[in-house]
Amino acid sequence: MITCGTTAQSVTAEVARALEEPLVNIRADGSIDAKEGSTISADERIVIIVSTTSDRAHLELLELQERAMKRDPEEVITVLPYMGYARQDKVFEPGEPISSRAIAKAISASTDRVFTVNPHKEHVLDFFEVPAESVDAAPRLAGALPTDLTRPIFLSPDEGATRITRSVRDAYGSGTVDNFVKYRKSATDVQMTSGEVDVSGRDIVLVDDMISTGGTMKEAVSILDDQNAKRIFVTCVHPVLADKAVSKVYQAGVEDIYATDTIDRSVSRISSAPVITEVL
Ligand code: R5P
DSSP states (O other): OEEEOSSSHHHHHHHHHHHTOOBOEEOTTSOEEOOTTOOOOTTSOEEEEOOOOSHHHHHHHHHHHHHHHHTOOSOEEEEESSOTTTTOOSOSSTTOOOHHHHHHHHHHTTOSEEEEESOSSGGGGGGSSSOEEEEOOGGGGGGGSOTTOSSOEEEESSGGGHHHHHHHHHHHOOOEEEEOEEEESSSSOEEEEOOSSOOTTOOEEEEEEEESSSHHHHHHHHHHHHTTOSOEEEEEEEEOOOTTHHHHHHHTTOSEEEEETTSOOTTEEEOOHHHHHHHO
């Protein structure tokens, strides 16, 4: 059986449909609220799907895990389409906590396994105290792109996103891969130097694991504009899109923004359900 919290409801429904497993609500006492006629056996596995986009969502996940455990199932699997705090994966400034490790430990307490979609850095998986694996939704971004791109360049705004940029290009089937080098001056301000390939007259697909404030994409688009790139498309797996990030990126002059539904936003047009279903 599959259950979810307030976040990631659409992707959960799609996964449940694909796996033909009942989508249920587990009440506080461990009893089940499911569609009439659903066959639920006490010992089956329970899959909990929550994108931890806020502290409230983190708490909701821990509560759902506790409810699931009350049923004494054979296995509890936790799926994090988006894992919050994943960027805080080391001590950047003295005295800072490694928040993703603290969160991973808490999540591990009431689950047997964890899957998360494109974590910011793979090593956060080691913070879980149960087996944890990543799921790659990046290639699915290629499916949303126009099929008539002109000599496309798949461009990563920093070196960290080069791997997923290459996998989007591979899924698209043709194009050059390049990356910018980024230096972050503050939470909202970044400085970037352009890649090696001449972008003039070519279509650009910017690829990142997430867009948060939109500062990175805005800066990348401004450099590409100065260098006379043709059309610019922006893609990301996780559309965090804080505050006015969507308008910031569109205002910068992009043709379109494509993201997966690991977080429900207006640009979440690509389903991550197939790759999640595959590992379940
Ligand atoms: C950082 O390394 C990530 O891959 C993204 O580039 C970053 O999270 C984007 O943040 P923002 O949209 O705030 O510039």
